[in-house]
Amino acid sequence: MRGTDTFTESLFSLRKLDDFVPKSHPLRLIRVMANEALAKMDRLFAGMYEADIKGGRPSIAPEKLLRAMLIQVLYSIRSERQLMEQVQYNLLFRWFIGLAMDDEVWVPTVFTKNRERLIKHDAVIEFFNEVVAIAEKKCLLSGEHFSVDGTLLQAWAGHKSFVRKNGDDQDNDGGGAGTFKGEKRSNETHQSRTDPDARLYRKGKTASELRYMGHTLTDNRHGLVVNARVTRADGHAEREAAKIMIHDARQAAEDPNVEITLGADKGYDAQEFIEACQQMKVTPHIAQNTSGRRSAVPDTVASSAGYAISQQKRKLIEQGFGWAKTVGRMRQVMVRGLKKVDQMFVLNMAAYNLVRLRSLAEIRP
Numbered sequence: 097m098r099g100t101d102t103f104t105e106s107l108f109s110l111r112k113l114d115d116f117v118p119k120s121h122p123l124r125l126i127r128v129m130a131n132e133a134l135a136k137m138d139r140l141f142a143g144m145y146e147a148d149i150k151g152g153r154p155s156i157a158p159e160k161l162l163r164a165m166l167i168q169v170l171y172s173i174r175s176e177r178q179l180m181e182q183v184q185y186n187l188l189f190r191w192f193i194g195l196a197m198d199d200e201v202w203v204p205t206v207f208t209k210n211r212e213r214l215i216k217h218d219a220v221i222e223f224f225n226e227v228v229a230i231a232e233k234k235c236l237l238s239g240e241h242f243s244v245d246g247t248l249l250q251a252w253a254g255h256k257s258f259v260r261k262n263g264d265d266q267d268n269d270g271g272g273a274g275t276f277k278g279e280k281r282s283n284e285t286h287q288s289r290t291d292p293d294a295r296l297y298r299k300g301k302t303a304s305e306l307r308y309m310g311h312t313l314t315d316n317r318h319g320l321v322v323n324a325r326v327t328r329a330d331g332h333a334e335r336e337a338a339k340i341m342i343h344d345a346r347q348a349a350e351d352p353n354v355e356i357t358l359g360a361d362k363g364y365d366a367q368e369f370i371e372a373c374q375q376m377k378v379t380p381h382i383a384q385n386t387s388g389r390r391s392a393v394p395d396t397v398a399s400s401a402g403y404a405i406s407q408q409k410r411k412l413i414e415q416g417f418g419w420a421k422t423v424g425r426m427r428q429v430m431v432r433g434l435k436k437v438d439q440m441f442v443l444n445m446a447a448y449n450l451v452r453l454r455s456l457a458e459i460r461p
Contacts, residue, residue: 113191117328120180123170123192125454130166133226134159134212139221144217154203156210162223165211169424170445176211176347177204213321220439224446231320231415231453241316242345243410245418246334249437250428251294251306251325258296258306261287283330287445293434297329308429310441312416313345316359316405318451324445326438335369339376346376357381367392381406419451420444 117124141158164179167189173179183189185303195201202210214220231237258281281296288294294306311334313323323341327333342358349356356378362385370392373380381403384391394457395405424444429437 097362103183107320112452113187115189122451122454123188124451125457126166126170127192129161129190129227129230129450129453130163131159132230133223134162135136135225136229137222139163140217140219140419144213144219155213156207157194158210158214158219160194161207161214162219163209164207165214165220165443166447166450167192170451171442172425172432174424175204176207179260180204180207192365215436215439216438218459220443220446223448224442227446227449227453228320234453234456236320236453236456237315237316237322238317239315239345239349240354240361241357241406242322243316243406243413244311244338244341244364245360245362245410245413245417246303246309246311246337247421248299248302248329249308249310249426249441251288251291251308251437252429252432253288253291253294253306255306257288257290258286260285291432293328293432293437295329308437309333309337310411310420310426311341311416312445313338314413316357316409316412316418318452318456319409319415320447320449321416324442325432327443328434333355335364335366338364338369339372342373343376348402352454353377356414357402357406359410361410365391365393381410383407390401416445416448419448424448 122173133455137158144158145155152161164183167173167183168179170177171182171189173182180201180203183193183195187197190197190199228237232239242332286296291306292388294308296304297307297309298304307329308327309329310325312321312322314320315322323344327337338358338360342356346356357380358373358378359381360383362383364380364382365385371384379397379402380393381397382393384393384398391398401431420441424446426441429440431437431440
């Protein structure tokens with residue numbers, strides 16, 4: 097018997113949002129871990145807002161704000177406006193964020209303004225640290241063997257915005273074709289009008305673009321990211337950021353005498369970097385660069401069994417970069433300024449860790 101094409105809506109519903117989410121949905125475990133990390137940040141959140149005695153309208157709860165930002169990364173949503181539109185009708189998103197079916201969705205501009213508060217107080221960095229603490233609690237980190245690498249992030253600025261710092265730009269007034277043919281342009285004399293922190297940079301056979309550089313330090317046991325940061329793009333940024341991150345890892349080690357190893361590609365094979373690692377009591381498992389030169393990595397280190405393992409494990413770091421650039425939409429950042437780009441990159445790495453932790457929980461419950 098053919099059914100009739102009718103639509104009859106009930107006046108009342110006794111179902112909860114949780115009933116619409118499958119018990120095996122991957123977001124369930126991710127939400128549990130995210131809530132565990134957010135619970136540890138209560139003191140930080142309390143300090144971000146004025147005391148209740150001063151009055152004022154309640155803002156968006158920072159926990160809901162961070163969960164909404166996670167949804168935007170996990171589902172590759174390109175803008176806050178599109179995120180608010182999808183939260184309006186997507187029950188899964190409402191459940192994850194913590195909005196009831198009858199709750200009003202925020203205005204995109206209000207959401208963006210409240211997000212700026214999180215960036216100002218480094219709440220995203222604190223959230224990333226708490227996610228790493230969850231991984232450590234689950235014994236998923238070695239704490240001794242690491243890999244480091246950097247990747248280029250295209251800035252949200254074009255060549256036409258790259259003008260002379262003194263304002264004397266004859267060939268491009270902002271409305272022309274802006275071919276710049278025959279003109280020498282460099283970061284010393286030129287600067288982007290729309291994103292002054294971006295730098296004109298090229299690496300390998302790529303074209304010169306306005307870019308930032310993202311850096312991560314991963315633990316070799318499961319490839320989880322334990323440190324992440326963004327710097328201006330230049331030829332020394334990768335090694336300088338690596339020194340800071342591996343120093344933090346050395347400081348976090350429970351035993352100050354434990355051997356820490358650092359794997360990296362040939363770009364880190366420089367005498368000053370190897371010496372800096374040795375001063376921090378870090379064994380440099382850096383790929384030897386012998387193309388027309390002598391490697392700074394000692395042959396005794398390169399011939400060890402641990403060196404071969406580090407060279408194999410260091411490739412896991414590329415998975416985080418690939419995930420952030422495809423799923424997290426970090427190939428070209430959609431925010432401007434070093435601080436905002438850094439926060440979005442760190443948030444992407446926190447989301448990547450949560451996805452990895454969820455997968456590892458399936459293997460090692």
